[in-house]
Amino acid sequence: MKDRKTLTTAAGIPVPDNQTSLTAGERGPTLLQDHYLMEKLAHFNRERIPERIVHAKAAGAHGTFTVTHDITKYTKAKIFSEIGKKTKMFGRFSTVAGEKGSADTVRDVRGFALKFYTEEGNWDLVGNNTPVFFIRDAIKFPDFIHTQKRDPQTNTKNDTMQWDFWSQVPEALHQVTILFSDRGLPAGIPYINGYGSHTYSLINSENERFWVKFHFKTQQGVKTMSPADANRLAGENPDYHTVELFKAIEKGDFPKWNLRIQVMPEKDAEKYRYNPFDLTKVWPHSDYPLIDVGVLELNKNPQNYFAEVEQAAFSPGNVVPGVSFSPDKMLQARIVSYADAHRYRLSGNYELIPINCPHAAKVQNTYQRDGIMRVDDNGGAEPNYEPNSFGGPVENHAYDEPPLKISGDAARYEQKRGVDDDYVQPGDLYRLMSPEQQKQLAENIAGSLKNAPVDIQKKMVEHFSRADKEYGEKVAKKLGL
The missing domain is CATH 2.40.180.10 (Catalase core domain)
Structure with missing residues (x-):
């Protein structure tokens, strides 16, 4: 018998001491006909679905x-x-x-x-x-969320983006005050x-x-x-x-x-x-x-x-x-x-x-059929149209209620920003806080706002001051303004 240390593979690589030879399977190639492998890899590539743009975690x-x-x-x-x-x-x-x-x-x-x-x-x-x-008009929602996400150039979080947005949207002040209070953590x-x-x-x-x-x-x-x-x-x-x-x-x-x-x-x-x-x-x-x-x-x-x-x-x-x-x-x-x-x-x-x-079977009846991921019986032999003569579900309940009385113009909130009403409730909230909570609020705001340009800092201090003079003064002091 040859000394095991002299054994080599077909490529001339020495065989380790704990084995005497390689099997044919170990030496051979992987083929595309190994559909178990192909299926496993293909499924792995598709395991993730798109994550939510907001509320992902x-x-x-x-x-x-x-x-x-x-x-x-x-x-x-x-x-x-x-x-x-x-x-x-x-x-x-x-x-x-x-x-x-x-x-x-x-x-x-x-x-x-x-x-x-x-x-x-x-x-x-x-x-x-x-x-x-933070906002009352949905047209601004994508813009607001962009400020909470990552800078399009650096792909990092950017305090300037959020404070720049908030400085021009005073109606956000109420939510900003809550977010930077102790309840934000x-x-x-x-x-x-x-x-x-x-x-x-x-x-x-x-x-x-x-x-x-x-x-x-x-x-x-x-x-x-x-x-x-x-x-x-x-x-x-x-x-x-x-x-x-x-x-x-x-x-x-x-x-x-x-x-x-x-x-x-x-x-x-x-x-x-x-x-x-x-x-x-x-x-x-x-x-x-x-x-x-x-x-x-x-x-x-x-x-x-x-x-x-x-x-x-x-x-x-x-x-x-x-x-x-x-x-x-x-x-x-x-x-x-x-x-x-x-x-x-x-x-x-x-x-x-x-x-x-x-969970209630009777409310699962609809006329929606087909489409991606339809994994039940797809409505079976029941009709897929309404009205019908075969006992299918009838019009939903949405109209079984009093008319929704609507007044005013059908328009977005194009009012002047910074109306008095936008400052009343943030000021009320600030005054409900204890002195220690007010101090912590100012520190939390300044810790983030200091990373924005000074002109944005000053805009925000003006908003805080309109809600409550002391509120603005405390933040300004923490910012060194």
């Missing part, structure tokens, strides 16, 4: 909603039909600006999206952890409030309409973290909020929120001191107090993140009889844009994905 959980108080005088929606009634739901909780791999603990608004699987179909309430937003998902933000409407059995704001108040209490802790955790555990929510539910520590609503009689909107459909404004509780409705509980973790959280598709357009819309310009645009985003990401049949599919 999120955690999710299943839960239940339980009615605790009677609001049937305001709405005929069956989800609220009796005290004690329970409805299954799914929630997705996200940052807004970051990509799918970004850190959970960055300073950002948090998405608060809920899907209720009612017997009348799915009701989606798609809001944030803030009661207002929540301690975790259980410690945030959730809001529908928009004005919606409730319709009762007498076909009366009421304007409504939805509030989910955390039972765990609002808790925040310091900028130092947020930065530390962003490096140590970028998935901190996701991990903590999963662990809490896994050990039975179920987060809960109280649903409360503000209700405005329909006619009040015509004379109210603020535009009740302006997303940059709140309704003061002194005008329209909070009314208790029920309790939301998260009590079950997803079994598969992609199937349940990544493919979850929410839309403000998903309502049930007794819940409807308003003339809120941002809401009207979101009704269209959210569904369109899902068709782009998940295909036109995205509502057939189990996490999005209504």
Whole structure:
């Protein structure tokens, strides 16, 4: 027998001591006829779907909603039909600006999206952890989001972009004040409030309409973290909020929120001191107090993140009889844009994905057929047109409500920017803060605003001062202006 050290491969490469020869399979080529390999590689190349442009990073959980108080005088929606009634739901909780791999603990608004699987179909309430937003006209939404994303030249985050935009859009001041307060760095998902933000409407059995704001108040209490802790955790555990929510539910520590609503009689909107459909404004509780409705509980973790959280598709357009819309310009645009985003990401049949599919069989009947990812029986032998003589579903409920009374011109918000109303509520919010919170707010703002050009800094200080003189002075001092 030859000394093993003298054995070589066909290419003259010495064979290692632990083997005496190479098999024919080890020596031979890989062929395209190995379709198992080809299929595995091809599927791998297609594993990712487009991530959301906003709200890309999120955690999710299943839960239940339980009615605790009677609001049937305001709405005929069956989800609220009796005290004690329970409805299954799914929630997705996200940052807004970051990509799918970004850190959970960055300073950002948090998405608060809920899907209720009612017997009348799915009701989606798609809001944030803030009661207002930066803009009130949807035409500016892509522009605003561009300022939160990456500089088109350097592909890095750029403080100048966001402050330049905000300096020219004073209606953003209310949301900016919330974002740079301590609430911009929540301690975790259980410690945030959730809001529908928009004005919606409730319709009762007498076909009366009421304007409504939805509030989910955390039972765990609002808790925040310091900028130092947020930065530390962003490096140590970028998935901190996701991990903590999963662990809490896994050990039975179920987060809960109280649903409360503000209700405005329909006619009040015509004379109210603020535009009740302006997303940059709140309704003061002194005008329209909070009314208790029920309790939301998260009590079950997803079994598969992609199937349940990544493919979850929410839309403000998903309502049930007794819940409807308003003339809120941002809401009207979101009704269209959210569904369109899902068709782009998940295909036109995205509502057939189990996490999005209504649990009530009777409301799954539509005349939509064919298309990408149609994996059920495609409606079987049932007709694909309406009306028909074969017992198919009839016209949807959207028109079974009172006419939506609309006043004013059908136009975008082309009003002069910086009207007095845009400064009243930010000033009120600032004055509600403790001296320590006001100090922290000024420091947080200055820490970011200092990176913008001085002329933009001065514009922003002017806006802060118009909301409250002391507010502007504190920020100016921190900036050295």
